[in-house]
Amino acid sequence: GDQIRIGEEDYTVTGFFQRPDYLYMLENEDDSYKNITTFFLAYMSEEDFAELEETNCQYLVRYNGNDDTDFRRAANEKYHMHSYTAAEENQRIVMVRSQAEMFLIMSWMLLCIMPLVAVALICIIISRKVKTEQKMIGTLSAMGYTRAQLARHYAGFAAIPGIIGGVLTSVVTAAVAQSYGELGLTDYEPMRISCSLSWYAAVLGIVIPTVMYVLAALFSVRRLLRQNTVLLLNGSGDEGRRKLRRVLAGRKLSFRIKFAVRSLIGSPARSFVVFLGVFLGSFIMLTGFSIYDSARHTADTVQTSAGEYEYQYVLGELLYENPYGGELLLAAPVEDEKGDTLTVMGTDNEQSLLNLTDKEGQKISTKDGYYITSLAAYLCRWENGDRVTLYNPQSLEQIHIRISGIVENDTAQIIYTSRANAAEMTGVDKNAGNMIISEEKLDIPENIVESESRKSDLEEQVDTIIDQTSYMIDTMVGLGIVICIASVYVAVNMLVSENRRNISMLKVLGYQDRKIGRIVLGSNHVFLPLGILLSIPVAYAFCGLFFRMFADMMGMLVSPYLELESCILAAVLTAGSYLASMYFVQRKTRKVDAAECLKEQRE
Secondary structure, eight states: OOEEEEEEEEEOOOOOOOOOGGSSOOOOOSSOOTTTTTTOOOOOOOOHHHTOOOOOOOOOOOOOOSSOOHHHHHHHSSSOOOOOOOOOOOOOHHHHHHHHHHHHHHHHHHHHHHHHHHHHHHHHHHHHHHHHHHHHHHHHTTTTOHHHHHHHHHHHHHHHHHHHHHHHHHHHHHHHHHHHHHHHHSSSSSSOOOOOOOOHHHHHHHHHHHHHHHHHHHHHHHHHHTTHHHHHHHTTTTGGGHHHHHTTTSSOHHHHHHHHHHHHHHHHHHHHHHHHHHHHHHHHHHHHHHHHHHHHHHHHHHHHHHHEEEEEEEEEESSSSSOOOEEEEEEEEEEETTSSSEEEEEEEOOOTOOBBBBBTBBBBGGGGGGGHHHHHHHHHTTOOOOOOEETTTTTOOOEEEEEEEEESSSSSSEEOOOOOHHHHHTTTTTTTTEEEEESSOOOOGGGGGGEEEEHHHHHHHHHHHHOOOOEHHHHHHHHHHHHHHHHHHHHHHHHHHHHHHHHHHHTTTTTTTHHHHHHHHHGGGGGHHHHHHHHHHHHHHHHHHHHHTHHHHHHHOOOOOOOOHHHHHHHHHHHHHHHHHHHHHHHHHTTOOOHHHHHHHHO
């Protein structure tokens, strides 16, 4: 019922439709992101379409079998095929599938990180909880209970959080699966999809954590039962680590340093969780910032890598003379042996606006042979000197060339050569051209311009991508903060619980609460700079791997980049999360009562 203006006429919307080759609404096939402001599809009656005075029309061909080679040859022989785009090369289709694969990889990454932290924390908590039960274990052992009975008893307790947590997680996941799945389709045309939690995923979500918790409990019980029953009854079944507690005993070091070292090596698992929380929190935040910085850096550097021109005009007809200005090129698509599309671009201008250079910055002359961009070299696995076979997408004739060098350009798959070589490859006159590049806007009749683009358009597309994906970066930052706070709080909280006697003794000796906090909690401060510094190269390498995996989907090879400001911001957020955890834990040291702890020691 809404009104929409097309040209000079207003039309009434009577319904909605979808086309599989336009699920991702790209205006031009070489665009990197959709145009949501001025480009859309509309079906209308033949009478209304005729009034638009458009000359384009489409035909649909249905045929049996999956070999389209004969059809393409016949169509090219009978008619002039202007261009051919396979479904595997149509970014309006491929983008949907590729982005789904990207979401799967990101989901698997989160699937590994979140349970890793949660399971590690809970396993350590279970192990510590079992150790606090050593008097009870010693009593039951003295009463005649066997090791197997005690192991089953505590394994049953450990299984409770795994089962309850797994069931609750499955219920919540099943409830939000549909809405969360639709969130990943916001870039595409509205599609009806059905998202649900598979039964085997729900089972694995219950079984795997439960098994890990049970194993942690069994390991702790087994280690305690190796001790003498009398030691267990006295609550000193873990005295086997007395050597660790006397580390640096003969060294002339401050009490604070000795206490810190003994705390770190006395419980490697707890120390590892603190380090893991700081590292993962910083890593996740840096990964989000690196994605943003890399996209922004690519938009800034493409101005030089793509050449010295600003405007690019692709013409719908061949020109043999150029009365419009700029530089006339011959550009045409070709296919490699896998069916992937590349662009052949021919120029005879030695001072071309393309400004072709190799990785060493040396100028390249197209008269010397065939040069491929670094993106084409990476995606096609070609190297300098390779002899490769290409195909004319219209006639499917074979073309054999030898690669003469690699041009530094990570934003397009192009083969640069002379115009004569390009004409021979595409079967047109050597003096013909169908593309004009220029430093300024040209006055070219609209009826012969098939597409017009600016080099600065990529920067605008990157801005759109960043705006659309900013929620993902914000989510990653929030996730990093949560992981850091949770892991550090739980691990350091256990440190306080294990040192209640030491804290009470320090209070008896006259130490202030603030100084006690620095002594007991300060041992973990070493993990803060260590985790942050280690996360920087790991996040950088991960982003490089991520961009390489999706270079084909994005149509460019984004180089990982990380601004100093991003590193500082991630470090500040990580440090803030760490200190927030320490603040909440330090409050517990003030609540430790010296008299009660000393009384417990006498008992």
